[in-house]
Amino acid sequence: xxxxxELLKQFASITNDRGTSTKETTxxxxxxxxxxxCYVKLDGTDSLTPVSxxxxxxxxxxxxxxxxxxxxxxxxxxxxPASARTASSYMKLVEDGLIVGxxxxxxxxxxxxxxxxxxxxxxxxxxxxxxASFSGSTIKLGSDDSSEISLCNGNGNIKVENxxxxxxxxxxxxxxxxxxxxxxxxxxxxxxxxPVVAMQVYEENGSSCSVMVRQDxxxxxTPAGAYAAINGNEITHSGNLMVNGAVQGSGSVNKSGTVTxxxxxxxxxxxxxxxxxRITTNHSQxxxxxxxxxxxxxxxxxxTFENIGGSTLSxxxxxxxxxxxxxxxxxxxxxxxxx
Numbered sequence: 001x002x003x004x005x006e007l008l009k010q011f012a013s014i015t016n017d018r019g020t021s022t023k024e025t026t027x028x029x030x031x032x033x034x035x036x037x038c039y040v041k042l043d044g045t046d047s048l049t050p051v052s053x054x055x056x057x058x059x060x061x062x063x064x065x066x067x068x069x070x071x072x073x074x075x076x077x078x079x080x081p082a083s084a085r086t087a088s089s090y091m092k093l094v095e096d097g098l099i100v101g102x103x104x105x106x107x108x109x110x111x112x113x114x115x116x117x118x119x120x121x122x123x124x125x126x127x128x129x130x131x132a133s134f135s136g137s138t139i140k141l142g143s144d145d146s147s148e149i150s151l152c153n154g155n156g157n158i159k160v161e162n163x164x165x166x167x168x169x170x171x172x173x174x175x176x177x178x179x180x181x182x183x184x185x186x187x188x189x190x191x192x193x194x195p196v197v198a199m200q201v202y203e204e205n206g207s208s209c210s211v212m213v214r215q216d217x218x219x220x221x222t223p224a225g226a227y228a229a230i231n232g233n234e235i236t237h238s239g240n241l242m243v244n245g246a247v248q249g250s251g252s253v254n255k256s257g258t259v260t261x262x263x264x265x266x267x268x269x270x271x272x273x274x275x276x277x278r279i280t281t282n283h284s285q286x287x288x289x290x291x292x293x294x295x296x297x298x299x300x301x302x303x304t305f306e307n308i309g310g311s312t313l314s315x316x317x318x319x320x321x322x323x324x325x326x327x328x329x330x331x332x333x334x335x336x337x338x339x
Contacts, residue, residue: 024068026075033059040065040072056080058105097122162288162306181205243271244322251315253287253307260291261317262302271323272296278320279303283313294321 029040032048039048040063049065051072057063064076092099092107094115101113115122123132129143141149148159157168167173172189183202189195200210212219245265253259265273273296281287286309293302301319 027065031057031061246320249317254312258306260304265299267323272326273299274324280318282316
């Protein structure tokens with residue numbers, strides 16, 4: 001039986017469609033993400049076509065799709081090219097400036113980020129706290145009282161304790177300066193059983209002057225021809241250069257309050273009050289010393305304490321003082337006096 005010609009044409013068309021086509025076509029569509037898989041709704045159709053991607057694309061993006069071998073592939077993104085997508089993932093313009101950091105799909109920062117403002121650069125932590133800022137004249141570091149600067153892999157630290165700038169060094173803390181032919185140095189060395197605080201001045205000709213304070217005493221060294229003085233009064237190197245003693249006092253200090261203990265010192269003739277050697281209290285862990293003073297005009301020593309405990313404290317204080325001889329000076333240069 002001979003088939004009609006029209007039927008033969010339809011059969012041939014069906015047979016060809018079932019074969020593998022090498023023809024490429026392109027179309028435009030809109031990206032749709034469902035169950036973690038990417039689809040494209042091609043223009044002019046209502047169905048979703050599964051696609052593979054050669055570039056980044058997100059839901060709602062307008063894209064170009066290549067259809068070949070019965071497969072669809074995204075080959076272009078008109079909404080957000082690759083470079084723009086990368087920029088939008090790490091940068092965002094806000095009212096205060098430009099945010100630089102990793103951003104989520106909603107444009108919110110993930111973790112620590114930088115904020116470049118008008119004349120100021122900020123570093124912001126994951127909680128939105130400004131931990132550092134840099135401007136033309138000011139550098140600010142730390143977001144709270146416990147902030148600390150760590151230097152050289154933890155070998156040095158700088159922080160603020162109760163309003164006082166404190167510097168720590170693994171072995172010592174030093175400050176140095178050069179002015180003309182002199183070198184000035186102050187060193188606090190704690191890397192020993194007998195810590196020392198030293199203040200020294202060196203000149204290019206080799207001469208030096210230094211004062212060293214240790215737990216067991218004080219050392220003074222001056223160059224040839226120089227003299228040592230306390231409040232303008234030359235001190236002697238013979239006889240008893242120093243006398244010392246102690247006074248006791250007491251006071252009551254409220255919670256978060258302060259108290260100052262002042263005591264009179266009785267000195268032998270020919271000696272002048274020079275300083276305080278040590279201060280001890282019955283509440284050394286709960287009361288911090290904020291200030292101390294030795295007044296040679298009134299022969300009084302004083303110390304101010306701050307109560308960091310949780311209740312009112314009854315305070316007992318012992319202040320150890322020292323005085324230097326100031327009369328009948330007999331000074332020999334280059335001697336070292338150990339007190």
